[in-house]
Amino acid sequence: MDKSVTTSAQETALACIDSIQPLLSAWTRTIFDFGETAWREYQSAAWYVERLKREGFSVEEGSGGMPTAFCAHWTNGDGPVIGMYGEYDAVPGNCQDAATVKRARPGLDVEAGGHTDPHSGLGIGSLGGLLATKAAMLEHGIKGTLRFTGEPAEKVRGSKPIHAAKGYYDGLAGMISFHPFYMLPLCNTARWDTHCGAAHSMIYRFVCDEPENWGRAASDGAPIPQAHSAVRAPGANDALMMMYMASKALRDSMLTHQGGWSISEAILTAGQATADNLPAGLAEIQYMIRVPTIAMAEQVTAVLDRNAEAAAKMSGCRHERHWVSKSRPGLANHAMAGITYQALSTVGAPRWNEEARAIAREVQVNAGGEATEKPFIDELERLISPQEAEAILRRDLPPSQVNSTSDDYTDMSWHAPTSRFYIARPALRAAPGHTYPAWAMNALGGIPATIDPMVTCAAKTVALTALRLLEDKAARDAAMDEFVKRTGGGIGGSNWIAPLCDYEPPINFRWPEYVTTPRGRDWWIPAASTA
Numbered sequence: 001m002d003k004s005v006t007t008s009a010q011e012t013a014l015a016c017i018d019s020i021q022p023l024l025s026a027w028t029r030t031i032f033d034f035g036e037t038a039w040r041e042y043q044s045a046a047w048y049v050e051r052l053k054r055e056g057f058s059v060e061e062g063s064g065g066m067p068t069a070f071c072a073h074w075t076n077g078d079g080p081v082i083g084m085y086g087e088y089d090a091v092p093g094n095c096q097d098a099a100t101v102k103r104a105r106p107g108l109d110v111e112a113g114g115h116t117d118p119h120s121g122l123g124i125g126s127l128g129g130l131l132a133t134k135a136a137m138l139e140h141g142i143k144g145t146l147r148f149t150g151e152p153a154e155k156v157r158g159s160k161p162i163h164a165a166k167g168y169y170d171g172l173a174g175m176i177s178f179h180p181f182y183m184l185p186l187c188n189t190a191r192w193d194t195h196c197g198a199a200h201s202m203i204y205r206f207v208c209d210e211p212e213n214w215g216r217a218a219s220d221g222a223p224i225p226q227a228h229s230a231v232r233a234p235g236a237n238d239a240l241m242m243m244y245m246a247s248k249a250l251r252d253s254m255l256t257h258q259g260g261w262s263i264s265e266a267i268l269t270a271g272q273a274t275a276d277n278l279p280a281g282l283a284e285i286q287y288m289i290r291v292p293t294i295a296m297a298e299q300v301t302a303v304l305d306r307n308a309e310a311a312a313k314m315s316g317c318r319h320e321r322h323w324v325s326k327s328r329p330g331l332a333n334h335a336m337a338g339i340t341y342q343a344l345s346t347v348g349a350p351r352w353n354e355e356a357r358a359i360a361r362e363v364q365v366n367a368g369g370e371a372t373e374k375p376f377i378d379e380l381e382r383l384i385s386p387q388e389a390e391a392i393l394r395r396d397l398p399p400s401q402v403n404s405t406s407d408d409y410t411d412m413s414w415h416a417p418t419s420r421f422y423i424a425r426p427a428l429r430a431a432p433g434h435t436y437p438a439w440a441m442n443a444l445g446g447i448p449a450t451i452d453p454m455v456t457c458a459a460k461t462v463a464l465t466a467l468r469l470l471e472d473k474a475a476r477d478a479a480m481d482e483f484v485k486r487t488g489g490g491i492g493g494s495n496w497i498a499p500l501c502d503y504e505p506p507i508n509f510r511w512p513e514y515v516t517t518p519r520g521r522d523w524w525i526p527a528a529s530t531a
Contacts, residue, residue, distance in 0.1 A: 013132035013463040031120035037113040038153035040513035044088035070150035079144030080173035086123030098446030100362035112523035118445035129462025157325040157408035164411040165499035172416035190421040192390035195330025197292040197403035206239035214316040234315035235279025242311040290406035326500035329403040330410035335479040336419035343464035350453035367440040380424035417479035
């Protein structure tokens with residue numbers, strides 16, 4: 001690390017992170033072990049709220065009407081407001097322990113939630129940078145305010161469109177967005193031009209509440225006709241299956257086979273497992289559309305709407321559409337990217353020691369590969385400039401495509417100059433033709449020796465970026481001037497895209513979650529060992 005380019009305040013921040021590194025490690029493991037999924041991150045959000053209050057932040061709990069969101073503030077007098085955030089949602093079906101073998105966390109089944117990206121390290125890396133920035137501001141009398149938002153449900157692009165629409169990102173001099181690396185070449189670098197794209201997510205609900213009207217009404221007046229005519233109505237399950245099959249065609253016929261788009265679906269509710277001989281009265285299917293542009297999202301949504309209407313009519317149901325997310329594509333800011341990449345260059349790429357490499361070799365073998373002297377891919381310990389990463393990223397994209405891949409930080413970028421950067425997380429070297437199972441990378445994201453280098457590097461990069469914005473007015477002004485230019489005048493400008501969120505937080509659906517039962521704490525699908 002080249003300390004010659006750091007200010008005294010930045011030196012203080014770096015020393016702070018080194019001193020609290022054991023805490024950051026323990027906190028990362030805490031959130032990893034919670035493994036809570038979208039909209040149901042109760043323990044994780046409560047942990048952050050309590051920690052931030054202990055650190056002297058004022059915290060609005062349940063911000064934006066979302067029970068597992070929050071917004072924290074700390075001020076050291078009049079000055080710029082710098083934004084950072086944490087995510088902490090995990091993914092169903094990925095309950096991997098922090099171990100070198102494939103196994104679920106104690107007391108749970110593999111179908112429970114687990115961290116894949118991992119957002120456990122994402123949130124604590126950002127939190128470490130926040131606390132170090134605060135310490136430096138206090139010691140060196142730097143004026144300004146720190147805003148830290150808790151962002152649930154990123155996996156369905158959930159909270160940020162809602163927070164954005166309700167003004168939580170307004171008034172920021174800069175927003176700092178960190179994410180663990182998940183694809184090359186975006187490893188130890190910052191996004192340049194090609195930011196993440198747009199997304200729509202919605203739930204179609206099919207309701208069969210008048211099955212008796214499907215067939216001919218009984219003529220004998222009996223309350224339950226012997227013919228059981230009502231059960232002959234196709235019902236909600238049939239509607240859901242017709243919707244599922246009809247919409248599969250979108251993958252092949254509607255969008256071109258390039259450009260990093262995707263459509264995925266998840267069945268939230270299907271039928272009544274202990275019902276009498278009646279048709280299923282309720283079924284719900286969620287769609288997630290990740291595309292470069294809003295126009296593409298609207299086009300796909302229109303087709304899904306038509307499919308839902310047809311499926312409902314064919315099955316004797318009515319249908320409803322409920323929004324989960326409507327998010328905007330990202331807006332670039334070269335000035336912010338440059339500030340963050342300079343900070344990362346000062347910190348240097350993360351490094352893994354022999355303890356971490358030995359653990360990685362165990363995972364290589366237990367995941368069906370061969371142990372190698374250098375178990376991690378080379379890119380993990382290298383920096384790549386934003387411009388070079390951009391050039392590589394563009395090789396597979398058509399010139400007309402401005403955005404690619406998906407994440408809801410993009411909504412922040414329309415309210416404040418935003419930097420998006422990626423730090424290496426442990427990724428295994430594989431022999432040609434061998435692919436490691438998902439559990440291997442998930443496990444490495446929870447083992448302290450293998451994930452701590454990412455968290456520490458991210459925390460230092462966040463802190464140096466924040467302090468540069470606080471201390472360097474020229475750099476801060478350049479980022480804001482670029483934001484104003486790109487939006488055609490700032491928020492409300494001629495090129496500005498307004499928030500798309502016109503819905504309430506979708507918190508009342510049957511999202512997978514942990515439950516308390518006579519068997520103890522369990523996942524919503526009972527664990528095989530305790531069922």
